[in-house]
Amino acid sequence: MTGNPYDTAGITLLEFDAGVRARPGxxxxxxxxxxxxxxxxxxxxAGHxxxxxxxxxxxxxxxxxxxxSAPRGSCPPLPRH
Structure with missing residues (x-):
């Protein structure tokens, strides 16, 4: 098997706001x-x-x-205050 062509050199880490600006869609x-x-x-x-x-x-x-055993995406219940 040949080497994996994917490595960290091809990854650019963006701050959240830079990511939204780069790909607003x-x-x-x-x-x-x-x-x-x-x-x-x-x-x-406005909705938020x-x-x-x-x-x-x-x-x-x-x-x-x-x-x-919990369904995927489930969270424990929130504490009541």
């Missing part, structure tokens, strides 16, 4: 230069302002994990 359905992009961005921001997330799941404690 992944986040807003419209690419750079599309006249609908500003409206899509403002709609997304008007309908904020009720709670964010806490970060897992070191050394813990979701049990393997």
């Amino acid at each position: 992944m986040y807003f359905r419209y690419g750079q230069g599309d006249p609908r992009l500003p409206t899509a961005v403002l709609s997304a921001v 302002v008007l309908h904020p997330v009720a709670a964010v799941a806490p970060a897992p404690r070191p050394g813990t994990s979701v049990p393997s």
Whole structure:
């Protein structure tokens, strides 16, 4: 078997905002230069302002994990305050 042609030399690590600027279509359905992009961005921001997330799941404690019997993508329940 020949060597793997993929290595870290071909990977560019971007900060989140640089990634959104480079490929806005992944986040807003419209690419750079599309006249609908500003409206899509403002709609997304307004949607998050008007309908904020009720709670964010806490970060897992070191050394813990979701049990393997749990369905993929499931999280433990949030604590009630």
